[in-house]
Amino acid sequence: MKFSYNWIRELVEGLDAAPGPLEKLITMKTAECEGIERAGDLLERACAARVDTVEPLPGGHNVVAVVDAGRYGRKTVVCGAPNCRPGLITAYVPVGKKVVGGVESDGMLASGAELGINRDHSGVIELDSQVGAPLPGCVPDSVIEIDNKSITHRPDLWGHYGMAREVAAISGRRLKDPVDMSLLPQGPGAIKVEVEDFALCPRYSALVIENIEVRPSPLWLQARLTAIGLNPINNIVDMTNYIMAEISQPMHAFDAALLRGDTIFVRRAKPGEQFHALNEEHYELGPTNVVIADAGGPVALGGVIGGMESAISDGTTKIVLESANFQASSIRMTSSGIKLRTDASMRFEKAQDPANTVRGLARAIELLREISPGMRIVGGVADAAKAIPAPAPIPLPLDWLERKLGRAMAPAEVRRILESLEFEVKDAGRHTFSVTPPSWRATKDVSIKDDLVEEVGRMIGYDSIDPKAPLIPSVVPPGNPERKFQHELRDLFVDLGFTEVYNYSFTSEEAVRAFGLDAGAHMRVANPIASDQELMRASLLPGLWKNVAENAKHRESFRIFEIGYEIHKRSAELPDEIPHAVAAIYDRNGDGAAGLFEIKRVVECLLPGAEVCPAEARPFEHPARSADILWRGETAGRMFELHPRLVESGRAAILDLDLRTVRRLSVADFKYAPIRRYPSSAFDLSVITGLREQAGKLEASLASFAGPLLESVQFVRQYSGPPLEEGRKSVSFRLTVGSPERTLSSEEVGDIRARIIEGMRGLGYDLRV
Amino acid sequence: MLEQSIQELESGSQRRIQSASSLEELEAVRVEVLGRKGALDQFFKQMGKLPPDERSRAGKILNSCKQALEGALEARKQAFADAALRAKLDREWLDLTLPAPGPRRGHLHPITRIQRELEELFASLGFTVLDGPEVETEWRNFDALNIPLDHPARDMQDTFWLDGGNLLRTHTSPVQVRGMERLGPPLRMIAPGRVFRNESVDASHEHTFYQLEGMMIDRDVSVAHLLYFMKTLLTAIFKRDVTVRLRPGYFPFVEPGFELDIKCLICGGAGCPVCKQGGWVELLPCGLVNPNVLRMSGIDPEEWNGFAFGLGLTRLVMMRYAIDDIRQLQGGDVRFLEQF
Ligand SMILES: [Zn+2]
Secondary structure (H helix, E strand, C coil), rough: CCEEHHHHHHHCCCCCCCCCHHHHHHHHHHCCEEEEEEEEEHHHHHHEEEEEEEEECCCCCCCCEEEEEEHHHHEEECCCCCCCCCCCCEEEEEEEEECCEEEEEEEECCCHHHCCCCCCHHHCCCCCCCCCCCCCCCCCEEEECCCCHHHCHHHHHCCCCHHHHHHHHHHHHCEECCHHHHHHHCEECEEEEECCCCCCCCCEEEEEEECCCCCCHHHHHHHHHHHHCCCCCCHHHHHHHHHHHHHHHCCEEEEEHHHHCCCCEEEEECCCCCECCCCCEEEEEEECCEEEEEECEEEEEEECCCEHHHHHHHCCCEEECCCCCHHHHHHHHHHHHCCCCCHHHHHHHCCCCCCCHHHHHHHHHHHHHCCCCEEEEEEEEEECCCCCCCCCEEEEEEHHHHHHCCCCCCCHHHHHHHHCCCCCECCCCEEEEEECCHHHHHHHCCCHHHHHHHHHHHHHHHHCCCCCCCCCCCCCCCCCHHHHHHHHHHHHHHHHHCCCCCCCCCCHHHHHCCCCCCCHHHHHHCCCCCHHCCCEECCCCHHHHHHHHHHHHCEEEEEEEEEEEEEECCCCCCEEEEEEEEEEEEECCCCHHHHHHHHHHHHHHHHCCCEEEEEEEEEEEEEEEEEEECCCEEEEEEEEEEEEEHCCCCEEEEEEEHHHHHHHHHHCCCCCCCCCCCEEEEEEEEEEECCCCCCCHHHHHHHHHHCCCEEEEEEEEEEEECCCCEEEEEEEEEEEECCCCCCCCCCHHHHHHHHHHHHHHHHCCCCCC | CCHCCCCCCHHHHHHHHHHHCCCHHHHHHHHHCCCCHHHHHHHHHHHCCCHHHHHHHHHHHHHHEEEEEEEEHHHHHHHHHHHHHHHHHHHHCCCCCCCCCCCCCCCCCHHHHHHHHHHHHHHHHCCCCCCCCCCCCCHCCCHHHHHCCCCCHHHCCCCCCCCCCCCECCCCCHHHHHHHHHHHEEEEEEEEEEEEECCEEEEEEECCEEEEEEEEEEEECHHHHHHHHHHHHHHHHHCCCCCCCEEECCCCCCCEEEEEEECCCCCCCCCCCCCCCCCCCEEEEEEEEEEHHHHHCCCCCCCEEEEEEEHHHHHHHHHHCCCHHHHHHHHHCHHHCCCC
């Protein structure tokens, strides 16, 4: 929202703070300012000038004009405007000399846009002033931009008067009300108003005015609207915009001649009702929308936009001026429903003050006297309103206020601050005030005593409060074992050479398909930002895959990991979010075996004693290189090589761990086992078998035959080639046996060895002994 | 006569020992002179034929000769062994400028680093660290935080909605609600985590970023206490004394609500491009918890109150490491990540 410094200064008596300091005060006490812009700088030196002669300048559209520029004298200027003609009164600005097309041009003739009066740059501005006179009522301005987010809770700050009230309170000056309520005519209105539901439209006020002349607004009015970013259109529309910008009351003018019947209906739209709006769009409405209708149908979408059929035109002579109040949530719904936010809807969404409707009409009468001098008011104000309850007083205990702020407050100071903001303050017993907010703060903004803490706090200035340590018992905060576990895991990954990546929680149908997952089983984003971010990830693997593909472009090898949440749809209120850790080892060279064994080493570091059980490959896995990870009897994850067709060059070994399962299994408590006192014995055995026989299986078989005295089986090496037959390999293990109670005799060790050999042979293995 | 012969043997043998060029040569000397049938042995045998007084004298000379030669042999042997070891070790020369094999230590994500630092900091001040889900109910994300359906504040956040009516949390504040529901007052908690806003991505905007929400609920918590905690925390975060100021800010879940600024750490408040010449940098929103929020989480606001704040973790990370493109944080590029 843009605020004109000149405008605020008109409303605050004797305001002497310059725009810069004023902006800082507003930021510290009311709302965040985003900066100051100058507007209409050329107006400082502009004056009316008459074009005396015009000669074409060869080689272009420019002309050489000699003008009578009053106090600046006769000047020769080069001008490109098509309307530059002898006799024209326009604006001259002495901006210095420059040579254009071989002619020295001294100053310029300016368009409305260049002057900052309006947006017209089709030609130089046409004036009807005295030669040499300044442009009437037009002076340079400073425009203070306020962050809209910081005033969403303040309906009153959507107009200059509201901001002027803040400035007056901050600077201790008197506020000047621009509205003269005595101007309102008495008697019955000249048009009937029927409001169907006062919950949706708490108040609808209207006034009929005839003998209107539609024409451009005076320059000062145009300049003011332009400065705050509104587009001047004609005197009637400009007037409604001016009042909206001044007292935050949106208004609308209908061409009375185009209204059908003698009654304005404020009602819900009928299902499928059509509406042709001023922005030339057609809308199909429904019962959630409030329309202003005449006997023939909707003429405005209440609180949002007027209708095309009843719009003001150059031929309009009689108007119905609407100044109404609408329910904030209804306007919000309508506005977001049809995706149209207007200056009006933006204000009504903030819950405007119903008391303001007739103030808008009174202000309109005053402005119309100047901008359409022959106008005549017809009848009184038509005013349909429900009884609006007076704002409830809020008890404010002063010791409570001090405890909240953390500083002492003199009661007189509290009273002064609240009264300067037009709150009504009464004594209500010991150290308690009874505070009634003004109507423009009571619609939504202020309703509890905590709201008053803010009013007092911001006005005394939060810098007047000294930081103070609270007196609170010292307690050990409850731990967060999940987070602690994840942090430890991160450290482990990092120690093992992995770098942490963060990926989005979103994924795409394409990625999901590439990983053989069911897109329908994913949570879907209703309003995705891009088509590749329309599903919630139910696996961290597609993200990791993308990381592998991207980094493989720059690196021969790398290790990465991510800890994040899989989001799984379920029938309960919220989806199941399962923490997972995924990791990848990529190498552009080699056959991928080394990477997979490194992943296996990671598994053994993270989950001591885990078993890697080769499992049937999923579509994105190398068909002969995938395994489940079993830990303490449960499947805790998966390791595999990414299917080589998913990797442009090189190989990627992948780990995917379900951290919920891992953490659950990690918490097992244990006690230490005494160190063995008796020496153990070791012997080697080599099993001759087929090439694809799993060493893990052989190891398990050896262990099963060894019996309870086995301490460990260790893989030593494997070999294939001569003298072994083709298709055979020899796998060697070292077995260690012993007893916690005694040293085994060589006969006992021999017996165990013989038992194993016999057992293995029984299974059909050949043993080299 | 004998005496002279012994002396000659000794000096001759000494020369041979010193000039021996191998262990074999040395052994030959030992066998010849000190061996069982060696030269010295011959002298010992001759000695028996001498008269007693001469015999004892010759015995002494012979023994001293034997000891001297044995010592010299041993010393010479040791010298050979030392030389052999020296030669062996010299052959073991290693080029230690070669790179060490195996992977290097990996790198934590910069957000993890800063987040952990803050978790530890808050834990030291008695705050517990809480977590909540990425997918939240509309109730916890908005309604329970005093942001009803028709509240304009819902404009402030462009929300990602999910089929079925839930949403991606737009802030970590729902974790406050969970904390109040689960732990009740008194409560000191922080909730670092991933949040989502439906906005297009460029160098300074992300739809996915990290926040750290904090809350303290106790009896008679004041603006002065909030200021104290913020100043303490920020001094620890920036590792230097910071000057903070509060100004009005609107957030429906606090009343009064503040924007907290810190005096620009680059220029010290004099004005520079970082603070847009203002001398202050907007850092975090905070405020006293709105009594409606407490009430909705089952806490009596007449008995308890508190403060809450929201720290932009992503922003802090960018400030700390001078990262100028927010997209890098979730870009997964190891060339970026390995710098941390
Ligand atoms: Zn600075």
